[in-house]
Amino acid sequence: MTTPSQTVGPFFGFALPYAADWELVPEGHPGAVTITGRVFDGAGEPVPDALLELWTGEPGDRGALGRGGTGISGGTGVSGFGRCGTAPDGSYRFRLAPPSRPYAALLVFARGLLKPVRTRVYLADTPDPLLDSLDPARRATLLAHAEGQDVYRFDVRLQGEQETVFLEF
Amino acid sequence: MTHPPYLHPDYASTVLRAPSRPPLEMKEDPEAAELTGPVFGRDEVDPLDADLTAGHAGEPLGERIIVTGRILDASGRPVPDTLVEIWQANSAGRYAHQRDQHPAPLDPNFTGAGRCLTDDEGRYRFVTIKPGAYPWRNHPNAWRPAHIHFSIFGTAFTQRLVTQMYFPGDPLFAFDPIFRSIPDPAARERLVSTFDLEITEPEWALGYRWDVVLGRTPMEDA
């Protein structure tokens, strides 16, 4: 029988973040894009103690968890996995190679979340079984907005009117 | 119901953070990114990272313990080479975290973070110190039962699990809204480790066993 989930709590900060954990590819990597945004609670307040994990779905890719300050290990300097704790203003960021799918998978852990919420960051508004199953307002919550060169903005709203569409597998 | 609901008002922080809509049940898609997950190489994890009592100038204070068990998938197969990360308070119930204001002493010889990869049989093993209970501000006189936080990857992003391991017979279970957020009492018990004399090493450390099952077992879909 499955082991139940419990909250990540407020005190993971000395254990789960790694140096350069948000960098799936190094600075200057050809074609790299940055996904950045903020996490908000049901009162519209930023969530300063969330942990986000991004997975691009490229099997065989190593994680980014070097403790030596290099961030990305495995020789290639490229990872499909990244992790980022939110700043006091609720912001996070990931630098990655453009995923082969129109989206990257995202998990959000936080104090007050007894289990993580999972969603997808779509970098393009494209025909897609998940997007096409949603009404326009809900669909919009999964779309990252291009903001200047190679930067995409994606906010996560945990609760409320513009609540992000969360997924269950 | 194995997992807790998002909204559990007795745990006050859920009130503004729990999504108000149920998550969207995804249709079967063999191409979904979430069906794979990151792979961590053995060279990335130092074996010393599994000994939380090491790496400091001296020995930490507290009861030395061994925590070990297996990571299994929903069909009972072991999950080898998966990353297990843990973090915990010291024996006085204080985290080495700048926002932990509990007036209990820090231990200069204990940080409380560790990690390891499971072996070919899905086994993990940590040497650490039994964490202390600690107070929190959820409600008057609120105390968390002693626990170790666990983060486990599994083979797919859908299996990703963050949870807490508890110790047998803790009198605080009855009062802890986080433990009690799991609706099924039998499921709560799956977070409680068992004391194991076989794991216990004479003259050195007490042994606790705790197995983890990732993903959804078929019975839970019913």
Ligand SMILES: [Fe+2]
């Ligand atoms: Fe804790």
